[in-house]
Amino acid sequence: MLAVVCVLTATVLVLVQARMRRHVRTDLVSTLRAESAVYAEIENARHGQLEQSAALIEQQPFLKALMSTNDQITVEDGSASILETSRTDLLALENSDGEILGFHARSDAVPLTVAKTLMRGSSGHQDWWFAGGHLYDVSLRPIVAGSNGNERVLGRMALGRELSRQAILQSAVFGKVAFAIERSGAVLLSSLPANAWGEFENSLHQSAAEPATIQEIDFEGERYLDSYVELPGDHPVRLYSFQSFDQATNFVRSLNQLLLIVGSIVIVSGAFFLFILSRQITRPLEQLAIGARQLELGDFEFKFHVGGKD
Structure with missing residues (x-):
């Protein structure tokens, strides 16, 4: 019985964790694509204003x-x-x-x-x-x-x-999202830590994803999801946005810990209950076995210990 409870608890943990991770990933993918698309529209609008200014000045x-x-x-x-x-x-x-x-x-x-x-x-x-x-x-x-x-x-x-780092972060689109702008495999501007730029550039040489494609990348042991949009020009640049998958799934780990604690309490409580129940069942049998041995020894005066009020 105890083994069954342990197996069921472990199965529930695995299923819940997998389901929650899929849900978190789906949300992050949707957020990344939406943020990239919105910022691309913002840049298009800003460039439109710049073109109007240039046309007037010219x-x-x-x-x-x-x-x-x-x-x-x-x-x-x-x-x-x-x-x-x-x-x-x-x-x-x-x-x-x-x-x-x-x-x-x-x-x-x-x-x-x-x-x-x-x-x-x-x-x-x-x-x-x-x-x-x-x-x-x-x-x-x-x-x-x-x-x-x-x-x-x-x-x-x-x-x-x-286009400065501060301007991008203050746009309200990338308030809590890391970003990087690269061209030809080199980072030009980014909110990532400087020591992560090299890792990101190396990942660019290893993969050639299409715009809006979601990729997974590691920065110093932390997993991120990223997507990019291309900003047009004679020498276009790519704007990448990043979401930390590990940070987003921290609550899943917290949930796992809670489930482990609850599962442990259930297992211990179940084991204690089974022990008490088994003692209630086996105590009369033990008394019968003792009485049978006493009868074999010729002790006809042996008295059974009687508990309860029946």
Whole structure:
């Protein structure tokens, strides 16, 4: 009987744990996909605002007048106010020969030489620039003077908005979720501990998952589920979101401990009850056996111990 109780208790523990883990995983998968999709929409909306700002600035007569001088000092000095009025974080102005005439960035860590290289590498209307430890969502627009067949290309403008770790965490989407932005297998920005970046980069080389695919990864012995969305551009980046599977299943372990305690109490109580019950059944039989032995020995005066009131 005791063995049956133990087996049933163990079976219940295993079934409950498996069921709860499946339920937790399903919830995490749903949360990851929803968060990734929502943040992708947020970034699309922000880039749309950036494109509108770039389109308005590119049409300004004073900018076309500056670019028509083709003088680096004039353009550099005259375009300094654009960064402040547009509330953006990076501005690069290039003439039709590919020379940078004006460059401004809120961070001093972004050198002009890097901006030149990034400008040459961007041929479309949207790109992601990573320079000096800063990641920028960049909108590129041609600067054209004239109209009605008399158009003349004066150059290009790159207007950038920095995507920072704080901005992502404050978006309310990733408030309690870890994230990482990577490109070509290298982490550009992340809320993960620095010592986990290498493990994540190694996992990227070992698997090539499609967007919205759920993967399982270990960081220092802790299991995470991750999913990503791709943010478009000439050099797109991937935004990964992570949920700790082990932290989410902590309550399952607590539940297991509670079930073990309850199961132990049930087993001990059952064993004690069986012992008392068996003693009630076997005591009369023991008395009969003793009486039979006494009769065999010729002790006809032996008296049985009688308990109870019957």
